[in-house]
Amino acid sequence: MSLLPLYEYPDPILRQKTEKVIKFDDELRTFLDDMLETMYADHGAGLAAPQVGVSKRMIVIDAEQEDDENGNHKKGNPICLVNPEIVYKSQETIFFCEGCLSLPNLRADVERHQKIKVRYQDKNGVEKEIEAEDYLAVVLQHEIDHLDGILYIDHLSRLKRNMLLKKLEKNRAEQKE
Numbered sequence: 172m173s174l175l176p177l178y179e180y181p182d183p184i185l186r187q188k189t190e191k192v193i194k195f196d197d198e199l200r201t202f203l204d205d206m207l208e209t210m211y212a213d214h215g216a217g218l219a220a221p222q223v224g225v226s227k228r229m230i231v232i233d234a235e236q237e238d239d240e241n242g243n244h245k246k247g248n249p250i251c252l253v254n255p256e257i258v259y260k261s262q263e264t265i266f267f268c269e270g271c272l273s274l275p276n277l278r279a280d281v282e283r284h285q286k287i288k289v290r291y292q293d294k295n296g297v298e299k300e301i302e303a304e305d306y307l308a309v310v311l312q313h314e315i316d317h318l319d320g321i322l323y324i325d326h327l328s329r330l331k332r333n334m335l336l337k338k339l340e341k342n343r344a345e346q347k348e
């Protein structure tokens with residue numbers, strides 16, 4: 172397994188609409204394992220293929236991982252979703268403070284559907300469904316957005332978005348000093 176390079180805002184690959192996955196082979200399965208490893212290494216709850224430079228409909232998530240009292244990371248429930256599609260969204264919404272590996276060191280409250288149902292294929296191409304609510308639903312919506320070139324900052328007001336992007340610029344300028 173190997174770590175994949177992260178693509179950060181404003182890389183154009185993050186804005187492309189991704190292609191459906193058709194071929195389920197060892198190459199795909201290795202790539203998904205690498206995505207999971209990269210997600211854990213960067214302390215993410217989820218990762219979408221465009222964030223590692225591949226414009227295809229694939230995401231990996233783990234909404235149950237945690238750090239124990241000694242700071243050791245424990246895997247929770249890693250899930251690879253290929254060609255995910257939201258087939259149900261609740262009217263009820265929730266706000267959750269989100270961050271994104273492609274927009275490092277920023278966070279903001281985003282409104283999401285409280286409950287969703289997602290149809291997807293696993294790494295072998297088998298069709299599955301997952302029902303999710305609260306945090307798991309938030310993570311899934313955030314990652315599936317990536318497959319349509321949407322970032323969480325797009326859900327914010329223009330004012331809030333500009334404030335965050337200014338902060339990102341400032342952080343990057345300070346890192347260069």
Ligand SMILES: [Zn+2]
Pocket residue numbers: 270271272273313314317
């Ligand atoms: Zn993200």
